[in-house]
Amino acid sequence: MQWILAGMLLLLCACSDKAGSGGDGDADTDTDTDADSDGDTDSDGDTDSDTDGDTDSPPDCTPGCTVDCEQGCFDMGDCTSTETLDVLANVETAGVTFNGASSDLTLYYRPAGLETWFRGPDAVVLPDSSTAGSLFHLAPEAPYEVMLGDNAACGTFVTQPVDPEYTTTRQLYVDAAADAGGDGSEGAPFFTIQDAVDAAAAGDDILVAAGVYHEQVSVTSSGAPGHYIRLLARDGAILDGTSPDAATVTWTPVSTDVYSTPWSDDVTYLARDGVRSYHFGSLDALTSGTGNGDVPIDEGWFIDGGLLYVRCLDDPDGHAFQIADLAVGFALDGVQYIWIEGFEVRFFGATEYPKGIDVRDSNHVVIRNNRISEVSSPIWVRRASADVRVENNTIHQSAVPNWPWDAVKGTDHENTAIQLSGTRGAIVTGNQIHSIFNGVGTGSFDDDMNPDISFDVDVYRNRMRLVTDDGMEPEGACINNRFRENVVDTVHNGVSLAPITYGPVWVIGNRFTDYDQSGFKVSNDSSGAVFLYHNTCFTDQQEQNGMNASGYFENMVFRNNIVRGTRYAVEITFETGLNDLDYDNFFTTSGAPRFKWDDVRYDTMALWCEATGLECHGRDGDPGLSADGTFTLEEGSGNIDAGVHIYGINDGFSGTAPDIGYLEYGSTGTLPLPSDE
Numbered sequence: 001m002q003w004i005l006a007g008m009l010l011l012l013c014a015c016s017d018k019a020g021s022g023g024d025g026d027a028d029t030d031t032d033t034d035a036d037s038d039g040d041t042d043s044d045g046d047t048d049s050d051t052d053g054d055t056d057s058p059p060d061c062t063p064g065c066t067v068d069c070e071q072g073c074f075d076m077g078d079c080t081s082t083e084t085l086d087v088l089a090n091v092e093t094a095g096v097t098f099n100g101a102s103s104d105l106t107l108y109y110r111p112a113g114l115e116t117w118f119r120g121p122d123a124v125v126l127p128d129s130s131t132a133g134s135l136f137h138l139a140p141e142a143p144y145e146v147m148l149g150d151n152a153a154c155g156t157f158v159t160q161p162v163d164p165e166y167t168t169t170r171q172l173y174v175d176a177a178a179d180a181g182g183d184g185s186e187g188a189p190f191f192t193i194q195d196a197v198d199a200a201a202a203g204d205d206i207l208v209a210a211g212v213y214h215e216q217v218s219v220t221s222s223g224a225p226g227h228y229i230r231l232l233a234r235d236g237a238i239l240d241g242t243s244p245d246a247a248t249v250t251w252t253p254v255s256t257d258v259y260s261t262p263w264s265d266d267v268t269y270l271a272r273d274g275v276r277s278y279h280f281g282s283l284d285a286l287t288s289g290t291g292n293g294d295v296p297i298d299e300g301w302f303i304d305g306g307l308l309y310v311r312c313l314d315d316p317d318g319h320a321f322q323i324a325d326l327a328v329g330f331a332l333d334g335v336q337y338i339w340i341e342g343f344e345v346r347f348f349g350a351t352e353y354p355k356g357i358d359v360r361d362s363n364h365v366v367i368r369n370n371r372i373s374e375v376s377s378p379i380w381v382r383r384a385s386a387d388v389r390v391e392n393n394t395i396h397q398s399a400v401p402n403w404p405w406d407a408v409k410g411t412d413h414e415n416t417a418i419q420l421s422g423t424r425g426a427i428v429t430g431n432q433i434h435s436i437f438n439g440v441g442t443g444s445f446d447d448d449m450n451p452d453i454s455f456d457v458d459v460y461r462n463r464m465r466l467v468t469d470d471g472m473e474p475e476g477a478c479i480n481n482r483f484r485e486n487v488v489d490t491v492h493n494g495v496s497l498a499p500i501t502y503g504p505v506w507v508i509g510n511r512f513t514d515y516d517q518s519g520f521k522v523s524n525d526s527s528g529a530v531f532l533y534h535n536t537c538f539t540d541q542q543e544q545n546g547m548n549a550s551g552y553f554e555n556m557v558f559r560n561n562i563v564r565g566t567r568y569a570v571e572i573t574f575e576t577g578l579n580d581l582d583y584d585n586f587f588t589t590s591g592a593p594r595f596k597w598d599d600v601r602y603d604t605m606a607l608w609c610e611a612t613g614l615e616c617h618g619r620d621g622d623p624g625l626s627a628d629g630t631f632t633l634e635e636g637s638g639n640i641d642a643g644v645h646i647y648g649i650n651d652g653f654s655g656t657a658p659d660i661g662y663l664e665y666g667s668t669g670t671l672p673l674p675s676d677e
Helices: 002-013 193-199 244-248 283-288 605-612
Strands: 086-089 094-098 107-111 117-119 131-135 143-148 153-158 170-174 204-208 211-213 217-219 229-233 237-240 252-255 258-262 270-272 300-304 307-311 321-323 328-333 336-341 344-346 355-360 363-368 371-373 377-391 394-396 416-424 427-429 432-436 438-443 454-460 463-475 479-484 487-497 505-508 511-522 530-533 536-538 556-559 562-565 580-582 585-588 595-597 600-602
Touching (some): 086 153, 094 143, 094 479, 131 143, 170 193, 193 217, 244 321, 283 300, 283 307, 355 363, 371 377, 394 416, 432 438, 463 479, 487 505, 600 605
Parallel strands (some): 204 229, 229 336, 237 344, 328 355, 336 363, 344 371, 363 377, 377 416, 377 427, 394 432, 416 438, 416 454, 432 463, 438 463, 463 487, 487 511, 530 556, 556 580, 562 585
Antiparallel strands (some): 094 131, 107 143, 595 600
16 A cells, blocks of 8 residues: 555664655644544544645654654654553554553654654553554565554563574474385385474474375474474375265265255265355255255255255265265364465265364464365364464355355354464464455454453455455454454455444554445444544445344544445444444435434534534545446546544655545555456
8 A cells, every 4th residue: 555655764864854644734643533413534624634724744753743743743752651652563564552541542663773762553542451553564584673652661562574584403204105114215205294383393394295195184392493394285286185985986866856865974065066065054944945944945954863964956976975984184273384385175065064274272373374265164263373474375165156045154164264372473464355254353252251262463455356245354352453454255244343342443544345245344333442644445236225234333533434325324223332434425325415324314424523523524425437347547536645643553645635545546456356256
């Protein structure tokens, strides 16, 4: 993103000229994000607009600049407090927490050795009276200092490198075409991956040749700092959970379109010709072709009394069935410094909770460049895991988007590509996800007041398409969960915030398009701090609101977002709590812009502002988005220079003020969405 790159350059320039940032044209130098009654972001309602038209670069940060420094850097002196901040640093961000009390929630940070400080987004007070906040646009592998308020507490940290450091001391070889009894050398490779894992020690690379490996790999040995145990697949290395007996089944007709074959094993996932088959809830449901919610489903399967039944509109003997007899592809339990890369993982589905890669109570794990398909839970990080990276994987299923939502919701077809339900410091980036029920989930709905379940998580630059329910779904405490620069297309809800109980959760610079429910889903008495900045939500589906809500919510801050629908721009049919919306562009194509808030209808944004104090600096005109599929701002868009400056979020904007939407005008768009390949 253009303003993100510019923000990183600011760090290198040490508060020298910030070309084009606008100085006196800063839209708002006091970005207090507490909800207020008049909808303004400063006390006087003034947008601090430039009175002389001067848009020259601001001066360097000079001694004495400590309050509302428009150039974004502050002369605060050294941090001398004896109170210590806890910092959990990722690659480009850091989460900051403090268990003491401070009346000043301003966060300042600087590269080590720099004289002046940058201001970050303000921290928030959590329900347990601790304090939490996040820093953005940091350089990888760099030392920083951080300060809460004016010397309330201090901390230092070093961001992570883009690539974790490792040293290889030995190579072990695996080849499915080899003879059993090998020693793992290149001339006598192991026959199974499990044999190599059992023999591996810190610093070993396990090189897996092309071939199909029908095994469940249990990783119980650990690497060491800088010396991972790395499982590295050559092209064509496939971990497959399909039972060999599936190739020899024969089918007996039972009734019209219903057939059976003996099968005694437990199965929760079955595919036909590589495509997932619908799991009916009972034999009667299969016989009648009735899916969940009384939805008609033509074909599928069910196991009952030692028989596997299929409903098939033609002869099932003409098809190949993938019937799973293994539960998990890679199972990591209580280990550290494990690296899994390059595998195809598919067709695992025995037992109730099958998984592609299961990370349990494990730390310092890298999961990269794998292709995981036709598994109910492709990647699940849980219990007390920490520092897990899930990067550049391709994850998909088949058939799920073809079934009606009611037929899937509440069944074992309802799943999530990447689920983080017990992790600290996780990174999820660069993944391609499509044709699945949910994209990326963090936290826990059932244990939603537990602050340890999803702590300091980065989900950024992922691409998702054909997601039946929610693209991103943080649930529960979710302290310092950051969702940045993701693109989600053809989805039920872009991001679901239902509920957040602690926060802060940050939703920044994402693009949600072609949704049939809402770009932002808010519900279930969500009360934790949520900040939605610079997102673009666009749907062209008929009679579809730009934003809906299905339950009470409060403590959410909206700034610089585009939300565009075809019915209401925003429809809230019940009374909400205290929220803070301003400088957003809410638009609908249904004639004059229409809004419904607290179940009251407003025909224009001006009337909405007058009645509620919300969106008094917002826009209700056409967003002016490009027609090339990137949803960037076109020339002449009213959203150019119409946003508000937010310290630590968009300091590197160009022009007189930040633009509204997920990209600054002139940016080139985003990476392509995943294909069906």
